[in-house]
Amino acid sequence: MVVNFEILMKNLLFIFLLFFSISVFAQNSLPPILKNYWKKTEFTTKDGSKIYNENFRNAQFDIKFIDDDSLLLISENKATKYAYKYKDSLLVFKEFVLKLRSVSEIQLVLDQANEDDPTKALKIIFEPKKLNDLTYSPEVYTSKNGEKVYKVVFGKLEPYFFDKTRTPMDYIFEKFGFPEYKRAGFVVRFVVTKKGDLKGVKVLASSNDRYNQKLVEAVNKTKGKWIPAEFMGENVNVEVEYDFNLGYTERKPDPGVDSLAYSLTYYDYGTELFERGSYRQAERYYQKAIDYNPLNVNAYYQHAASNIFLRKKEEACKDYEQLIFLEQKKAKTLYDKYCK
Secondary structure, three states, X not given: OOOOXXXXXXHHHHHHHHHHHHHHHOOOOOOHHHOOEEEEEEEEEOOOOEOOOHHHHOOOOEEEEOOOOEEEEEEOOEEEEEEOEEEOOEEEEOOEEEEEEEEOOOOXXXXXXXXXXXXXXXXXXXXXXXXXXXXXXXXXXXXXXXXXXXXXXXOOEOOEEEOOOOOHHHHHHHHHOOOOOOOEEEEEEEEEXXXXXXXXXXXXXXXXXHHHHHHHHHHHOOOOOEEOEEEOOEEEXXXXXXEEEEXXXXXXXXXXXXXXXXXHHHHHHHHHHHHOOOHHHHHHHHHXXXXXXXXXXXXXXXXXXXXXXXXXXXXXXXXXXXXXXXXXXXXXXXXXXXXO
């Protein structure tokens, strides 16, 4: 048998290149300790300097490793699945190139590896979600079927919406199809079960009952897109509430409106939401109470408290500064506690 030397060499070269590429780009095994649900606790620069950019400071940026080659990036109440590579302590996914700086049972530290300037490169510090869950006590009740149901705590205890571009509120509003020229306000509540199912969709408040059923139908269209909430390492049922304020209360008070009465009404709405742990919605209502009555001292205090829970410290401090200007003694103590 005559062997074509040129073809043989080409085949050998192909086999060599194939073996070389596999060995070079093969993924190292992710350290078992990394296979966890990590919640971002802090952004700094690589050299440890504090970052004042609010987009970073208030960003929710959590990572959950779901298998050996994919992870969930969790942000703004939505989860997106990405393939990742891990080799030589480098974690690469999306546009991120992150260097594993340290990892333990209580903390994960990643450095931005594709930026050489240590004053610009980011350092991201995480803690395990199970550890973070020890820092708060969510409200919980027992449903008619005997199941425990937790009240949502946005940013801490919430189900995640599986969509690359839209938050659940954006998605629901898109399916709602409410006329742009109309003004209205709706509050809708539902439960995302520990299996990711949707139950008990109900419109709690509405300024236009004609559209209530359309809102319920829009919420039901999210079925199949939810990832269950986790608490202490287990999937749990969570009650979610969204406030669709479609320009209904954005109009400035008419001169004939009793601003003090409106302020008290919005303060009461805010307090009800605050007591249920709906701090994001409560903050909006407290702001409206302030807009109607800039001397509503209680609204400033509660607006600040809502922002503290939302980790918007700078906004809370502005409230305390205004209260100090209004000669409120307690505000000075709170300012010293949270703002210094």
